[in-house]
Amino acid sequence: MTDYSAAHLRELVQPGRVHRSLYTDPRIFELEMERIFERAWIYVGHESEVKAPGDYRTTRIGRKPLVMVRHQDGKIYVLHNQCAHRGTMVVAGERGNASEFRCCYHGWTYHTDGRLKAVSLPHGYPAHFDPKDPGIAMVQVRRVANYRGFVFASLADHGPSLEEFLGYMTTSFDDMVDRAPDGELEAAGGVFKHAYNANWKVYLENLCDAAHPIFVHQSSIAAAEQQSDSVYSDGSGEIAIRQMRQNGAPYSFWESQVGIWTYPNGHSFLGDYHDDAKLVAALNDPAFRQYITALETRKGTDETARILSVRRWNSNVYPNLSFMSQFQQLRVVHPIGLNRTVVYTYNFRLKGAPEKMFERTISFANIVNGTGSLVLTDDLETYNRIGIGLASGGAEWLEIGRGYTSDLADETGGRRGKNSTSEIYIRNMFDAWLGFMTDEQAQPVRRIEWPEQRAVSK
Amino acid sequence: MSAVLRGDRATEQVELFLIHEARLLDEARYDEWLALFTADAWYWVPSEPGQRSPYDTISLMYDDRRLLETRVRRLMSTQPHAQQPPSRTSRIVANATLEETAADGRALTVRSKLMMVEFRLDNQRIFAGTCTHRLVRADDSFRIAWKRVDLINSDSVLEGLVVPF
Numbered sequence: 001m002t003d004y005s006a007a008h009l010r011e012l013v014q015p016g017r018v019h020r021s022l023y024t025d026p027r028i029f030e031l032e033m034e035r036i037f038e039r040a041w042i043y044v045g046h047e048s049e050v051k052a053p054g055d056y057r058t059t060r061i062g063r064k065p066l067v068m069v070r071h072q073d074g075k076i077y078v079l080h081n082q083c084a085h086r087g088t089m090v091v092a093g094e095r096g097n098a099s100e101f102r103c104c105y106h107g108w109t110y111h112t113d114g115r116l117k118a119v120s121l122p123h124g125y126p127a128h129f130d131p132k133d134p135g136i137a138m139v140q141v142r143r144v145a146n147y148r149g150f151v152f153a154s155l156a157d158h159g160p161s162l163e164e165f166l167g168y169m170t171t172s173f174d175d176m177v178d179r180a181p182d183g184e185l186e187a188a189g190g191v192f193k194h195a196y197n198a199n200w201k202v203y204l205e206n207l208c209d210a211a212h213p214i215f216v217h218q219s220s221i222a223a224a225e226q227q228s229d230s231v232y233s234d235g236s237g238e239i240a241i242r243q244m245r246q247n248g249a250p251y252s253f254w255e256s257q258v259g260i261w262t263y264p265n266g267h268s269f270l271g272d273y274h275d276d277a278k279l280v281a282a283l284n285d286p287a288f289r290q291y292i293t294a295l296e297t298r299k300g301t302d303e304t305a306r307i308l309s310v311r312r313w314n315s316n317v318y319p320n321l322s323f324m325s326q327f328q329q330l331r332v333v334h335p336i337g338l339n340r341t342v343v344y345t346y347n348f349r350l351k352g353a354p355e356k357m358f359e360r361t362i363s364f365a366n367i368v369n370g371t372g373s374l375v376l377t378d379d380l381e382t383y384n385r386i387g388i389g390l391a392s393g394g395a396e397w398l399e400i401g402r403g404y405t406s407d408l409a410d411e412t413g414g415r416r417g418k419n420s421t422s423e424i425y426i427r428n429m430f431d432a433w434l435g436f437m438t439d440e441q442a443q444p445v446r447r448i449e450w451p452e453q454r455a456v457s458k
Numbered sequence: 459m460s461a462v463l464r465g466d467r468a469t470e471q472v473e474l475f476l477i478h479e480a481r482l483l484d485e486a487r488y489d490e491w492l493a494l495f496t497a498d499a500w501y502w503v504p505s506e507p508g509q510r511s512p513y514d515t516i517s518l519m520y521d522d523r524r525l526l527e528t529r530v531r532r533l534m535s536t537q538p539h540a541q542q543p544p545s546r547t548s549r550i551v552a553n554a555t556l557e558e559t560a561a562d563g564r565a566l567t568v569r570s571k572l573m574m575v576e577f578r579l580d581n582q583r584i585f586a587g588t589c590t591h592r593l594v595r596a597d598d599s600f601r602i603a604w605k606r607v608d609l610i611n612s613d614s615v616l617e618g619l620v621v622p623f
Binding site: 188189190191192193194195196197216218219220222223224226227228229231232233234235236237238240241244342347355358359362363365366369370371372374376377378380381382385 | 497498500503505506509512513514515516517518519520521522523524525526527528529531532535536537538539540613614615616617618619620
């Protein structure tokens with residue numbers, strides 16, 4: 001049996017191709033949970049979800065159930081959702097407010113920072129049992145950090161700071177927050193939870209894939225192109241139909257003006273795919289005019305022009321976060337098992353913007369992230385077919401070489417495709433994958449090694 | 459307490475209409491299903507129990523008339539991958555009650571229960587929930603002014619939903 005030494009893992013990620021077993025071997029999956037999800041900074045929630053002391057929401061890192069909670073001291077803590085007594089999950093609901101957490105099994109209680117508060121029948125325990133022992137608690141995740149409202153946690157005791165880990169990707173978060181006239185976002189509008197039967201990695205691998213829409217989404221593109229615009233719409237259908245039509249943009253569009261950028265640690269973003277003008281008829285739209293006025297009032301005309309000129313589609317933060325700053329969407333990919341993945345999607349309200357803008361965010365969420373979307377359902381079908389197809393044991397290597405020989409260094413410190421149809425962002429994720437998987441010192445960030453610098457081992 | 463429909467001719471008509479609608483969907487006659495809706499109709503499957511609005515909260519499906527037409531066109535004529543092979547469904551609509559009738563009797567709100575089994579690719583799923591139809595009289599039958607489907611598991615983890623409820 002394979003032991004998956006570092007040397008062996010390195011053989012599985014080659015220039016422009018990766019070995020099939022990265023998606024099919026349960027031992028790889030277990031190693032990923034330990035070496036990637038327990039080392040990286042993982043998004044656990046937004047600070048607006050826990051506004052008041054005692055507010056909590058359940059969350060997870062990899063398969064580990066956690067609770068993100070704001071304590072009486074005003075700080076946000078991330079706790080392992082496990083009673084120190086017999087291991088029961090303490091917090092069962094998705095969100096709420098609590099003055100303390102009480103286990104259902106024997107009533108042990110915890111402060112909202114995880115410290116043990118009271119034990120039922122506390123007499124007769126042996127000497128080691130000290131209720132003040134931080135290990136006898138809903139144990140805190142030691143490293144929690146917040147970038148402009150986005151809360152991340154890392155199960156690694158040591159490693160780079162969140163900002164070091166994110167690097168240039170902080171600018172995508174800035175883009176999302178800066179779009180709010182009041183400079184703050186609020187998570188709102190519900191959560192989609194969609195599932196598919198394939199490996200967690202295939203999801204982010206699709207999100208900057210500029211070559212897939214005209215194949216995967218041909219049915220919704222054609223249906224939208226044939227739609228008469230004179231039929232009644234309350235505005236929501238119009239946004240959906242614009243989005244579907246945009247998916248039908250020809251390769252000449254993708255190859256001339258969109259762009260794909262990648263950064264160390266596996267992160268990436270796709271450029272100017274849609275913008276407000278294409279999607280909500282911005283300049284003639286009264287709500288959008290109001291929004292621009294609100295921005296200009298708070299930030300001035302120059303800064304407003306700068307904010308609105310930033311055009312990014314999906315920004316992906318390795319290993320499992322993707323967000324869309326222009327339309328205030330965020331997706332978190334939760335690996336459940338080798339061939340089972342659940343994706344939670346969130347929306348954000350731009351504080352200080354007209355409420356009509358949030359209606360657009362909701363309409364947009366329904367078409368790009370909706371479980372019943374005319375678009376997403378064909379993506380989910382494709383993921384399911386990847387799960388089934390890989391079980392065939394056919395081609396041993398999966399090809400991720402599109403654009404390989406034409407990728408370029410970028411002045412922002414990353415590397416980009418010559419055009420947006422390059423699979424550079426997948427190669428970049430596997431570069432990070434290899435870094436996490438082979439570094440046995442639990443050091444999350446490795447110095448990026450670009451694919452062509454790696455020797456061909458075969 | 460809402461009126462029980464059974465036993466009067468108008469309510470029998472409503473039940474027959476709901477059964478007819480379910481049959482069109484089960485037989486994948488989506489274009490005929492679309493023709494049941496009024497020109498400014500909406501069709502809504504909320505994402506949360508008791509959801510109050512489709513505008514401030516996401517929905518599993520929320521289609522104004524324009525998007526509903528696109529949804530039906532995709533199912534009927536543009537061959538979505540997610541329907542190759544197509545689903546087969548079997549629905550039971552029952553427990554219909556009249557919730558409200560307009561003063562002139564031309565429009566009524568009907569609540570009913572839906573059980574739908576969907577089969578596709580060796581996988582069978584069960585959906586259950588409450589339907590609310592706003593029906594308006596048209597010729598000898600009704601048109602749907604709006605339809606809301608509250609699934610009991612609307613806020614659950616779900617795989618893709620392609621066939622309308």
